[in-house]
Amino acid sequence: MDAKTIYAQSSDIKSRTYLEYRKDMKKKAIAELEIIEWLRIKLSELYPEENIAVIKSGGDSFLWFLRKGGISREADFICKIGGKQLEIEFQYADREDLNFYDFKVSKVAKKGKVRYCPHEHKEFLYIHKTFNSYALISPQWIFDNGEYGMVPAWRSYAYRVPKKIFESILKKDNDLANYIEKIDAKNIILNFQHRQLDIYKNQLSYLLQKVIDDNEIYKLSPDDLNSFFEICFILDNLGKIPNNANLWLMYLLTYFNSDRNLSDVAKIVYCLDYLYSKIELKENELCTVAEKVNEIYSHIIMKSDNKGHYFSSPKHSLLDETRFALFSLNLLEDIIQDILFYYDSDLFTPISKIYNSVSDVTKVADFITKNEN
Numbered sequence: 001m002d003a004k005t006i007y008a009q010s011s012d013i014k015s016r017t018y019l020e021y022r023k024d025m026k027k028k029a030i031a032e033l034e035i036i037e038w039l040r041i042k043l044s045e046l047y048p049e050e051n052i053a054v055i056k057s058g059g060d061s062f063l064w065f066l067r068k069g070g071i072s073r074e075a076d077f078i079c080k081i082g083g084k085q086l087e088i089e090f091q092y093a094d095r096e097d098l099n100f101y102d103f104k105v106s107k108v109a110k111k112g113k114v115r116y117c118p119h120e121h122k123e124f125l126y127i128h129k130t131f132n133s134y135a136l137i138s139p140q141w142i143f144d145n146g147e148y149g150m151v152p153a154w155r156s157y158a159y160r161v162p163k164k165i166f167e168s169i170l171k172k173d174n175d176l177a178n179y180i181e182k183i184d185a186k187n188i189i190l191n192f193q194h195r196q197l198d199i200y201k202n203q204l205s206y207l208l209q210k211v212i213d214d215n216e217i218y219k220l221s222p223d224d225l226n227s228f229f230e231i232c233f234i235l236d237n238l239g240k241i242p243n244n245a246n247l248w249l250m251y252l253l254t255y256f257n258s259d260r261n262l263s264d265v266a267k268i269v270y271c272l273d274y275l276y277s278k279i280e281l282k283e284n285e286l287c288t289v290a291e292k293v294n295e296i297y298s299h300i301i302m303k304s305d306n307k308g309h310y311f312s313s314p315k316h317s318l319l320d321e322t323r324f325a326l327f328s329l330n331l332l333e334d335i336i337q338d339i340l341f342y343y344d345s346d347l348f349t350p351i352s353k354i355y356n357s358v359s360d361v362t363k364v365a366d367f368i369t370k371n372e373n
Helices: 003-010 018-046 139-145 163-167 176-194 196-213 225-238 245-253 262-276 283-301 318-342 361-371
Strands: 052-056 077-081 084-093 100-104 109-111 116-118 122-128 133-137 147-151 156-162
Touching: 018 052, 018 077, 018 084, 018 122, 018 133, 018 176, 100 147, 100 163, 116 139, 122 139, 139 156, 156 163, 176 196, 176 318, 176 361, 196 225, 196 318, 225 245, 225 262, 245 262, 245 283, 262 283, 262 318, 283 318, 318 361
Parallel strands: 084 122
Antiparallel strands: 052 077, 077 084, 100 156, 109 116, 122 133, 147 156
């Protein structure tokens, strides 16, 4: 499958843009990658005599989102307990007003000749964030205690366990608090940096409207970063791909140097992500992209003062500077993982957790919460 086909599929996911799709996929991936350490510790407590290994599984085990679209049917975690292997599905809730706890039919049971039969060698890890509580439950328990019914939000049927029954089996675990705090902080960062897209849309809309409202000429220059960015942004939102996308990408990389502020970097990285996802790189191009990605990545990290924000220029507020940095890091992490996976490359060290380079995600999330209107 060529790059254009991949892009066409990934851009046609229920009217969401490619970046919106990736953001939605990352929410669950953030929780899974943070909770895996807690799960390993918990299983060690439950099986003290056994060697425990836990790995992230599923189609998003490495990429966090499926570049070609679709939904993985694999379990979220594979756990090896002694000589046995156990699949674990992961779900969580962050609301107290749920009347039912819902589980997808295909995850709980498979259809037999006469009726549905619960899966074996599988469990569900359910974490209730607001209660700092968890439950490890079998498909058989869900099958026995759930009601088969329609979930309006999913527009599909599921096994729905009533609130009273489900919450009676939840177990308090104070150690969960630190993990949940990081999950919440990373979701604040994820939503905050994603709003940069709306800012770009509003800015471009304003410039285009001025052509009619104020008779201003809208200029695009071939040698200007802002013009290059605006062209890429328009084409991306039109679902179009440049005929010479490989050449565009190599040209784009010449815009970066160590004097660039974070506003410029965010535009370069947006264009890099847009063009990279549309093409297949040749070996020399791959090396060039990897080298520049490393340079940009290090450049952004150096702009952090470890006080919860980033700074590169007095032209922008600390909040805007921080959004530029986080927006760029978010896309660069995706590109790094993508190169490692699709090109079977050793040019990078794999990123084990989302926002891996943010030294104190809680501090950054606090800064965002206190300063964002």
